[in-house]
Amino acid sequence: MNVLITGSTGYIGHQLALELALKGYQVHALVRNLKSEAIPKHKNIQLFEGDICDLKSVLCAMKNCQMVFHTAAYTNLKCNKIDSFYSVNVDGTKNMLEAALQHKISRFIYTSTLSVYGPSYKNVSITESQPRLASYMNDYELTKSMSEDVVSSYEQKGLPCVILNVSRVYGPGLKTYSNGVNKLILSMIKNDFLFVPSRLNSIANYVFIKDVVNAHISAMDNGISGEKYIIGGENLSYSKLFNIIKHITKSRIKIVKIHFSFLKACFSIINGCKRILGQPLSMTSNVLDSLFTNRRSSSEKAISSLNYTVTSIESGLIQTINYLIQKS
């Protein structure tokens, strides 16, 4: 079977493409730059130069494919231009869906984010039926949510679609914007002090990259069209996450807490100066807010209907840490 994948130079897409190729699928990878170092290499992976923002190139790459994995997205929260997000996440997704409808694709698997559900309420885990309780926090959430509406509209038109809402991913893999946990582990290995915002009890859901890849593959056969599935792992506070990483790496790192609002104010001032000087931003208040929002969630639905299994955080982190140590 031929499958098309977008975002194969990204964190999830890269490993998904390789896993599909390993399983014997003929993978069509749509890439913007054929010379990118992040391109997955395998004899079953055929490269197509193009861009999801260019419908013609999408139509061409999708020829003879039966299924589509759309993992490409614009995720850079440091960007403050909504149109960068909109053109890729909404218009780009629309192109993908349009091409899929024309090619009579039998399954369109869309990689989305847990953040479209907004924050979790108190100790209640987010499930697929939770209404959003707060406004969109940033342009990424807004445009991903809008793109899900576009996916639903194509599902109504007869294109079989499944949406996967992935929580915070960690694990071996490409160094991209989307895997902050790896960056955190590296800095905990290398440094003596770690400066962190004071909201260490905010809870997020951490999912191991291999689980995410497996969920995508399982959705090909087991996902029901029109359904959404939360693909997550364990719910953890930052303090617990730090403790587990410290324990595994036997690190003696000192964690220094800095008042959250003070830190945010500092970054605002620094970024204001950097913007004037035209320098790239290292951290923005958007990113901070997003990192310290409670997102406790449950993947029960995926577990019961996609045969989804969760790697324990300890086991996942050990594999990740070994990988990172080997690489450096």
Add this chain to the structure above:
Amino acid sequence: MKTYTLITGGSMGFGKALAIECAKMSMNLVLVALPNSGLVELSQFLKKNFNIDVLCYEMDLSKEENCISIYSDLKKNDATIKYLINNAGMLSNGLFEDMNSDYFLTQIKVNVATPTLLSKLFMDDFKANVPSGILNVSSMASFFDLPKKQVYGGTKAYLLSFSSSLRKEIAKYGISVSIVCPGGMNTTSRLCLQNRRLGWISRQSIMNPEEVAKVTLRHFFNGKAFIIPGNVNKLFMLMNRILPQFLKHRLTRNAI
């Protein structure tokens, strides 16, 4: 008999934010919204997690018989209304000459006739549950001349006038009538997108519905007659009195 707060248009945007705030205050809710707008999911979530009772009605409020059937169904369920929040409204954005007459006739029903009718239907409930009240959701648009929002602005101006007059009439029973005039809000995703593309000045007035809901309800329960949420909007109101027409038009060009 349980007392409830009735919120129309409670499934999305400002109505949803008001519903969540009321739920946080442990008030039982009656929510009304159009079918397939997420109302059932919201009602179930609030009922389950806030320890309150939530009744929901998925129906079209432009029809008089639907308003009456909500009333009789609530009576059958032994539910009585203490607070009514007339939030449901139809937006419009287009030239009058291009507007479909069916559209604005329905808009006038939803924005004008329905809140008036609901206020009347539940008058005995309010009297029985004092201190009680009606909160009508108007808009900043009711103060400004906005091309492309002729009918919308007109319906909102009606609510303003209706509320302040009714307030004087029924204050003697202990029933409070308030009006809130929010400015632009990040409600539907389409409006969020539109708001984020605004110029700097206009963007300063945009608020998230949850902030507006908090401020609004605090003032409503304190019996304030006239609520303008947000300092920037208050400033706009002040400037409305002192600025020349051409500047006002510039400022309100993109407001909702």
